Amino acid sequence: MRVVDCPGARLAQWGIVHDLRAVDGPWSGRYVPRSMLRIVINGESREVREGTTVADLVAQLGLRREHVAVELDREIVPRAEHEARVLQDGSTLEIVTFVGGG
Amino acid sequence: MERAATEDTWTLAGRTLRSRLIVGTGKYRDAEQTKACLERSGAEIVTVALRRVDLSAKDNLLSWIDRDRYTLLPNTAGCYTADEAIRTLRLARELGIADIVKLEVIGDPKTLLPDNEQTLEAAKVLVKEGFAVMPYVSDDPIACRKLQELGCVAVMPLAAPIGSGLGIRNPHNIRFIIEQATVPVIVDAGVGTASDAAVAMELGIDAVLMNTAIAQAREPERMADAMRLAVIAGRQAYRAGRMPMRAHANASSPTSGLIE
Numbered sequence: 001m002r003v004v005d006c007p008g009a010r011l012a013q014w015g016i017v018h019d020l021r022a023v024d025g026p027w028s029g030r031y032v033p034r035s036m037l038r039i040v041i042n043g044e045s046r047e048v049r050e051g052t053t054v055a056d057l058v059a060q061l062g063l064r065r066e067h068v069a070v071e072l073d074r075e076i077v078p079r080a081e082h083e084a085r086v087l088q089d090g091s092t093l094e095i096v097t098f099v100g101g102g
Numbered sequence: 103m104e105r106a107a108t109e110d111t112w113t114l115a116g117r118t119l120r121s122r123l124i125v126g127t128g129k130y131r132d133a134e135q136t137k138a139c140l141e142r143s144g145a146e147i148v149t150v151a152l153r154r155v156d157l158s159a160k161d162n163l164l165s166w167i168d169r170d171r172y173t174l175l176p177n178t179a180g181c182y183t184a185d186e187a188i189r190t191l192r193l194a195r196e197l198g199i200a201d202i203v204k205l206e207v208i209g210d211p212k213t214l215l216p217d218n219e220q221t222l223e224a225a226k227v228l229v230k231e232g233f234a235v236m237p238y239v240s241d242d243p244i245a246c247r248k249l250q251e252l253g254c255v256a257v258m259p260l261a262a263p264i265g266s267g268l269g270i271r272n273p274h275n276i277r278f279i280i281e282q283a284t285v286p287v288i289v290d291a292g293v294g295t296a297s298d299a300a301v302a303m304e305l306g307i308d309a310v311l312m313n314t315a316i317a318q319a320r321e322p323e324r325m326a327d328a329m330r331l332a333v334i335a336g337r338q339a340y341r342a343g344r345m346p347m348r349a350h351a352n353a354s355s356p357t358s359g360l361i362e
Contacts, residue, residue, distance in 0.1 A: 042154040069196035101151025102126025102313025
């Protein structure tokens with residue numbers, strides 16, 4: 001890992017954090033450790049890494065994308081936008097599918 | 103499938119259908135039993151419900167149901183307001199299912215009877231958004247007329263409360279609904295056994311929708327078979343036109359030429 005002069009990089013070098021994100025754009029050379037976000041999925045609180053997208057989350061949960069529909073803060077996220085939609089701290093999601101019913 | 107059924111098709115939202123039996127996929131023991139019952143019912147349209155994903159579930163309905171064979175009809179079971187129903191069906195559409203939807207807005211948890219006012223309100227919005235709406239509704243000719251006027255593709259009056267198995271409680275109202283219908287009439291909910299399905303079809307409705315009557319029979323697979331046959335029998339009897347009822351007997355054998 002490239003070590004640059006910023007606190008996050010130092011922490012990474014010492015093995016304290018492993019996941020950094022660039023600040024002030026990708027080429028600034030400044031990094032800080034990624035933090036965790038608290039989100040709510042189907043009524044249950046959960047932690048995810050900062051920068052997680054809807055698509056990442058669906059994959060992390062072991063779900064097939066074509067089997068679920070996702071609502072983020074009560075707004076449907078079309079499947080084509082799953083890759084682009086980044087979760088925020090406090091995001092509330094409903095992830096639904098079809099089950100047997102009459 | 104029996105020839106009688108294949109030569110008598112009906113049309114729902116632009117689809118030509120042979121089977122007049124629509125079945126639910128709830129309350130079965132497992133996926134295998136559901137599949138067997140769908141197969142034996144001969145249904146071409148099957149209902150499904152929308153729920154939060156169960157992260158511990160090992161298989162998803164969408165992974166085992168044959169979508170080339172069955173058109174999935176998402177429902178809004180469990181919704182008590184127009185807003186909840188609309189939200190549910192928008193999500194269902196996101197799952198890439200066809201445009202036809204079963205709108206069901208319940209007014210009371212004990213009877214599960216429909217809230218016609220909320221149903222009408224939801225139907226208005228959904229029709230505008232391009233859904234082909236099939237509303238579950240009381241056996242109320244006025245509510246059915248209003249629903250068809252605002253653009254629903256079918257009306258689905260109940261026979262009796264959901265899961266009650268009480269059969270057609272008010273055949274007169276179902277007849278009024280058929281008389282004025284400009285869209286298919288589907289009796290939804292309350293059928294208990296094969297004779298109920300046949301009676302419903304004999305009234306002249308276009309199709310029957312059921313779930314519990316098959317799923318909670320002692321042998322669901324056999325009941326699915328019975329229901330398929332009952333729907334065909336009832337439909338054929340309706341088309342054939344029944345004999346008039348008489349108060350007294352009328353001999354079937356000639357009354358002349360008797361030996362003396």
